[in-house]
Amino acid sequence: MKTYTRRTVLFQTALTVAYPQATAARYDVIVQGGQVVDPSQNLSAVRDIAIAGGKVARIAESIPAAEARQVIDARGMLVTPGLIDLHVHVYDGVAPLGIPADPNCIAKGVTTVVDAGSAGAHTFPGLRKYVINVVDTRVFALLNISVVGQSTLSPDNPWGELIDLRLANPKLAIKTIEQNRDVILGIKIRMTENIAGRHDLQALKLAREASDAVNLPLMVHIGGSFSTLPQILALLRKGDVITHSYRQGAGGILDDRNRVLGEVRKAVRDGVNLDIGHGAGSFSWATAEAALAQDLPPGTISSDVHQYNVAGPVLDLATTLSKFVHLGMKLEDVIARATANPARTLGFPRGLGSLREGSYGDVAIFKMTEGDFVLQDSVKQSRTVHRRLMPVATLKSGRLYGSASIPVVTL
Ligand SMILES: [Zn+2]
Structure with a gap:
């Protein structure tokens, strides 16, 4: 039995944080026994993780608690690299769909997110100044090809940012990206008809022009577009991302007999990444079941969490991941799609989405809860899932997040 000078218990979670007597601790924190x-690194086993100077210093079967200033007891918990959500909207207060980043991302095990097009060239400086530079969540962005970003569309104003093609401005997008390459990882465009009208392919060509000029990928939001998905896919190239891949209805990946379109398989073979982007209207249990039955898994699983789905059906990325566990994907394959896989897209800095020694000290701790949970998709269809990932605690660069939101009592 270890002895501790004091012991801190996080209620609700049964997660214990302890401070061993250590005079010359080698590590800042050890996440023990998860x-x-x-x-x-193809790892699925009980391990201790030691973090020093914000990086993973060691991962091993057993690391003595006395070597750290702080020990987190993760026995019985699932421990993963800090999750990466490739599609969120955190331009709170500017884009109507924006939500605050920290309570919805880092507080839920997601240490790194990509704001997918909430800002365009004219509104990006604010995203950087008031969100990226100040929140605890590590926020990157895809720049909307429209100068106004996603500031026009709301339930009471159903006209999107490209309804007037003159708002698509590759020159300004290129300039904004050149000034912010450390945080802008690509370009975003939404193709739905009330957003991009009947000139959607012209808008996509302008986005392509900007993307080629800065040599960064495009993320294309599909579904309900005037032009067909094969016409859209014809303009994409290796490294680009299709989001809302498992949506229902017109403009999706299935034909009218529920078979995966040949053009979609070709795009995936050519290196286009299929992203989920669950969202308020873009994930269907039926499409997911059909796609997986035809051996078309997604490349990345993202939430598209925003104002109009954060209270349901999305809630958070962990809930979206739980849906894929229910769909029959192995837990390791699901976690890969929110860690290692997104880390390989879009040109993130090296060392994210991994617990290899030398990586960012980003760790997510979950409880795999068993029971009967009714989870809805975006078209009001439900499935009862029996295992659900519940976020317990998050470390970013070795710092435990959430002392303000998780009750902590020192005994
Ligand atoms: Zn979105």
Whole structure:
């Protein structure tokens, strides 16, 4: 039995944080005894993780608690690299769909997110100044090809940012990206008809022009577009991302007999990444079941969490991941799609989405809760899932997040 000078218990979670007597601690923190799933190194086993100077210093079967200033007891928990959500909207207060980043991302095990097009060239400086530079969540962005970003569309104003093609401005997009290459990882365009009208392909060509000029990928939001998905896919190239891949209805990946379109398989073979982007209207249990039955898994699983789905059906990325566990994907394959896989897209800095020694000290701790949970998709269809990932605690660069939101009592 270890002895501790004091012991801190996080209520609700039964997660214990302890401070061993250590005079010359080698590590800042050890996450001890969790079931570690790290697809970047094909690891799925009980491990201790030691972090020093914000990086993973050591991962091993046993690391003495006395070597750290702080020990987190993760026995019985699932421990993964800090999750990466490739599609969120955190331009709170500017884009109508924006939500605050920290309570919805880092507080839920997601240490790194990509704001997918909430800002365009004219509104990006504010995203950087008031969100990226100040929140605890590590926020990157895809720049909307429209100068106004996603500031026009809301339930009471159903006209999107490209309804007037003159708002698509590759020159300004290129300039904004050149000034912010450390945080802008690509370009975003939404193709739905009330957003991009009947000139959607012209808008996509302008986005392509900007993307080629800065040599960064495009993320294309599909569904309900005037032009067909094969016409859209014809303009994409290796490294580009299709989001809302498992949506229902017109403009999706299935034909009218529920078979995966040949053009979609070709795009995937050519290196286009299929992203989920669950959202308020873009994930269907039926499409997911059909696609997986035809061996078309997604490349990345993202939430598209925003104002109009954060209270349901999305809630958070962990809930979207739980849906894929229910769909029959192995837990390791699901976690890969929110860690190692997104880390390989879009040109993130190296060392994200992994617990290899030298990586960012980003760790997510979950409880795999068993029971009967009714989870809805975006078209009001439900499935009862029996295992659900519940976020317990998050470390970013070795710092435990959430002392303000998780009750902590020192005994
Ligand atoms: Zn979105």
